Amino acid sequence: MLSNWIRLTLLLLFLSLGQVRSQQLPSKTYTTADGLPNNAIRALHLDSRGILWIGTENGISKLENGAFENFFESDGLAFNSCWAIAEDKNHHLWFGSYGGGVTFFDGRSFQKIQTQDGLADDRIRHFYPYEDYMLVGTEDGVSLIDIASLEVTTIAESTNDTDLNYTAGFWEAEDRLFYSTYRSGSYEILWNGKESQIQKINDWLPIFAVFQEGDQILLSDKGSLKSISQTDFTQGKTPHQSISSSVFWQKLKGLKNETYLLAAGLFTKDGGIYQWEKNELISLNERFSIDSRFIQAGVLDSEKGLLYLGTQDKGIYQVRVDENLIYERFGNKEVKAIEGKKGLLGLLHSQGLEIRDSVHSEVFQVGQKAFKAMQANYYRQNPEKIPDQMDGFFELDPTIQAGDLEFYELHYRDSYFWVNSNLGIFKLTERGEIETYLPVHCFSMGFTPDGKLLETNPYAGVRIYDDPNNFFYTYFHPDDPSTPLQIAKVESGKKRSYLASVFHGFYQWDGERFQSYLNEGIWEEQKFKSLHELENGNLLVGTEFGELFEISPHPDFDIINHWGNDDLQGTSILSIESYGDAIIVVTERGIHVLEEDRNSFFDEEQGFFQKVFLSTKRIGDQLYIGTSQGFYQVNLPGFIISRDQDIELCITEVKVNHGALSSEYFDWFVFQPQKLLLESDQNTLFIRFKPKGNLDSEKLRFRYRLKPTADWTEYFQDPVIELPYLPWGDYQLEVEVWNYQVGKMSSIKLLDFTIDRPLYQKDWFILLLVLLLLGLFLFVYWVRKRQFEAKTRLKQRLAEIKLEALRSQMNPHFTFNAINSIQYFILKNDSEQALNYLGKFSSLIRCTLEQSSKTEISLAEEVDYLSRYIEVENMRMDERVNWEIINLAQAESEQIKLSPMLIQPLVENVFVHAFTPEHPNPKLTVLFEITAPNQLLCTVEDNGVGFSNQQNPQHESKGTLLIREKLMLLPGYTEESLVVKTGKWGTKVSIRIYVYQ
Incomplete structure (x- = not known):
């Protein structure tokens, strides 16, 4: 019995240690495929600006913000093969090549420093910043370079023209400066600036690299690592403590001040990264996921918790060493569900259930065969308790073999684990013992607030078990519209249980009845897949298509917050957890942390390289995320702590x-x-x-x-x-x-x-242009004005000439008639009348001659002239015509101006054509009146025979045409300027004249 117990204890211990060894820190690799110039890395340096500089066998590269930029000899490097990188106190960089000397970079340009400048050797092994100098350890000798002037001084005693004299490293102790060589011993540099000298302190050889660890000196030898106190070594004593090992090339400190040693064997594949602890070497290759055994360079980014390791064959490894995220391969098994409590972890995987009791350092395995055996035994012993599908139970095939067993969910309730599968529901103790079996095929299950098992059937309702051991339950039929159907997730709250359906919305169980939010019109959302209750009683509900709601289900339903598809990376919400005030949302793209107004997101860059997430569970401060190949353990206090990055x-x-x-x-x-x-x-x-x-x-x-x-x-x-x-x-x-x-x-x-x-929009140019345009405009205006004035004068003169020509046509016509009249009086032997007529005629001729030379006369002058003319014409007709001139514009007669000899032809036509000798009572009326501003209406009306009785129509047409032509030469002419009306009653001629006042 005791031996069995011992064997069991050893087995559990083995399993426990095996799990510890399989835990890994997330890592990723950068190679030439990502932008590196070469996969053989010789030097790494993280400068004061946060830029990672990489020395390779074919060029230098810098990694910044995930992108590489490479530099070669064509850019100014002394040589492409770079074996050492350092930064001086002025934050300038130094690159040591193996074959081309030193390249100095001040941020603007590269400058070469080589043997012709005084360098001991162009094959550089190490840099060491010291005071105002950069110490350069070469293949043969040590040089000092002034970081201000770049003046080179070589310590003459340090060179001996042999390849066995390369510098293995510099170190300080008690304000003294030392360096070691491969096979020429170790020396103290008696510091005096340019005048420094060296003094040998120890002949021990060979030394591939030398490291200072506290008050000890570690010496890397071929196949061993030796340690000796600094005091003994500087006194020339031989190291006696030795550990078999690979060849170590660099030492660096971790986040917790632990010591890492980087190794690359010369002829063996026993290198990698090791931790030096209590004079022992612990391999970290597996924990850091490092499969290269040739590591010569490394650097720690303590701010980000990242360790960079340079290999000779596989580029650069980036390892997240803050241990806030640990990945366990778990035998590459699918982790379908995770449950438990602090100190107790249950992992449901594709091959069964593993229970880890960290309090007692025990691990319990329950395989598929154990579950199958329990089911088979139940069917043999309790055939009468086997439910029938017709009773509303989902179909279960009892012939399923152990290898075909499919696990759905894992629950932990009241110190028991519950597993639902395609072979039934199992209740297990914390030690993995199957205590109860229910022959029920159930995809999704949960518990009521008082601890009763709640089993759902996609199409046939829900059962709440009062006594699962005896198969006593209450059945809720699917015909009831409030009964949950097609349930994807059950969340057991403090006072209520909640159910999410992929097609029928949200349900809740209050201890007495189910309530359908969709059917009762409370919430119209239909497709849900994930649920989680917060500490304050609010509920987080994830939809099938990637939306997240925070709701208050009672006493009155209310949507507190909503995160849409644009707020969350990915298309679906896989699971939801919470930690304090932070909400943790897992999608197929990564993990969101929602806290107040923050929305943080974590994916590959934070170490989640395996992203086929299957399950999530928070237990205390730890978040477990199951994947298709193992699971992640996240230390939440360190992981979701507010990481304010002041971006510049x-x-x-x-x-x-x-x-x-x-x-x-x-x-x-x-x-x-x-x-x-x-x-x-x-x-x-x-x-x-x-x-x-x-x-x-x-x-x-x-x-x-x-x-x-x-x-x-x-x-x-x-x-x-x-x-x-x-x-x-x-x-x-x-x-x-x-x-x-x-x-x-x-x-x-x-x-x-x-x-x-632009030149054309400048103020001075615009002002100059305006002035030029203004001058041009004025010049054009002046020219146009002169042309217009000349043209106007020409037109006016032409009009005057035409008017004079018209008047010259009218005056002979009148004179002809007047002479006929005088002849008439003479023939009648009426000398007195003839003299009287001749006197008036001569006065009229004189007036006509005066007006014929004028371009315009006043209305008063026109009325006077017409009166004289009518008197002369009426005398010729023996005073038979009763005439009158009515001037309604008498008040403005002097101001109104019009063309001379304009009305006279109309009056002449009356005397010539209007009255026959037989006419009983000839009458002539001339009317002047103002009908509109600047418009004078003159009406000449007679009671003569009219046009129909005219004896000489051709003679009259000529006079009318002359008047119309004269009017056309005057401003304001229209067709209505001359209107002639005639009939049996006589003739009426109206002339509208535009006049000047």
Whole structure:
């Protein structure tokens, strides 16, 4: 009995240790496929700016924000093979090549320092910053380089023209400076700046590398690691403590000040990374997931908890050593469900159940065969208790073999584990003993707040078991609209149980009845897959399509928060947990942590390289995430702690009109000017920028605007801004950065720049142009005015000539008639009448001659002239015509101006054509009146025979035509300016004249 107990204890101990050994820290590899120039890494250095510098056998590379940039001899390096990298107190970098000497980099340019400059040897092994100098350990000798002047001094005694004299390392002790060589012994440097000398302190050899560890010196030998106190070694004593090992090349400190030693065997594959603890070597290759055995360089990023290891054959390993995230391969088994409590962990995997009791250091395994045996035994002993599918139970095939057993869920309740599978429901103790079996095929189950088992059937209702051991239950039929159907998840709350259906919405059990939120119109959402109750009683509900709700289900339903698809990476929510005020959401893309207004996201960059997530459970401060190949253990206090990253952006490349700006604008690859002044034609910009420090750039999204009043652009990932054909003006380029790893938004002023106005838009040019245009306008106006005035004078003169020509036609006509009249009186022997007529006629002729030379006369003069004319014509007709002139514009007769001889032809026509000798009572009326401003209406009306009785129509037409032509030469002429009306009653001629006042 005792032997059996011993064997069991040893077995459990073996299993427990096996699990510890299989735990790994997340790691990833960078190779030439990721941008490295070569996979053989010789040196690593993390500078004060957070940039990782990598020395390879074919060039230097820098890793920043996940991207590599490489440098070669063509860029200014002394030689491509780089074996050492260091940084001096001025933050300048030094690169030691194996064959080309030293390359000094001040942030702007590379400068070579070689043997012709005084260097001991061009094959560099080690750098050591000391005071104002950089100590250079070469293949043969030690040189000192002044970091200010770059003056080189070689310690003459340190060289001996042999390849066995290469520097193995520098170290300090008690304010003394030492260095060791491969086969030439160890020396103290008697420091005196350029005048320094050396003194041998120990002849021990060979030494591949030397490390200082506390008050001890570790000496790396071929096949062993020797240790000796510093005092004994400096006194020339021989080391006696030795451990068989590979050849170690570098020592570095971990996050907890632990000591790591990096090894690469010369002829054996026994290298890798080891921890030096209590004078023992512990291999960390498996824990760090390192499969290369040739590691010569390493560096720790303590701020991020990352360890970089450079190999000779497989590039760089990046290991997350903060131990906030540990991955356990677990035999590459699927971890379908995780449950338990502090000190007790249950892992349901594809082959059974494993229970780990860390309190008692015990591990219990329950395999598929044990579950099958329990089911088979139950069926043999209790055939009468086997339920029938017709009774509303989901179909169960008892012939399923152990290898085909499919596990669905794992629950832990009241110190028992519950497993539901395609072979039934099993109740197990904390030691893995199967205590109860229910022959029920159940996909999803849970418990009521008082601890009763709640079993769901996708299509046939729900059962709540009062006594599972005796198969006593209460059945809720699917015909009841409140009965849950097609349940994906059951969450057992403090006072209620909640159920999520993939097609029928949200349900709750209050201890007496089920309630369907969909059927009762409380909540119309239909498709749910995940549930989790918070400490405050609120519930987190995840939909099938990736939305998350925080609800208060009672006393009154209320949606507290909602996160849509845009807020969560991925398309579906796999599981939900909480820790304090933080909500943990697992999607197929990674893990979200929602806390107040923060939305952080973690994925491969934080170590979740295996992302086929199957299960999640928080137990105390630990979060367990099961995958298709093992599981993660997350230390939540260290993992989700607020990681505020103050993001600063800097410009790394600027192109203006597709041409790159000179390197003189850059320092340490960063654009230095805060403002850029551009010409008017320099209006197309290309700007590449980066976050300062080594941030997770994959989780940064950017948008920008050019002015504070402008709208933001859409978010983009590539840190490049292209600005084509900008108009002139002042710009303030502002970039807003969304860091969704920590869920923080930052706004950064990136660059101010001004594009000068084009020449044609400058004030002085516009003023000059305005003055020129004004002068041109005035000149053109002056020319046009003169042309217009000349043209007007010409037109006026032509009009005057035409009027004079018309008057010259009318005056002979009148004279002809007058002479006929005088002849008439003479023939009658009426000398007195003839003399009287001749006197009036001569007075009229004199008046006519005066007016014929004028372009315009007053209305009073026209009325006077017409009166004289009518008197002469009426005398010729023996005073038979009763005439009158009515001037309704008498008050303005002197001011109104009109063309002379305009009305006279109409009056003449009356006397010539209107009255026959037989006419009993000839009558003539001339009327002047103002009908509109500047418009004079003259009406000449007679009671003569009219046009129909005219004896000489051709003669009258000529007079009318002359009047119309005269009117056409005057301003304001229209067809209505001359209107003739005639009939048996006589003739009425109206003339509308535009007059000047």
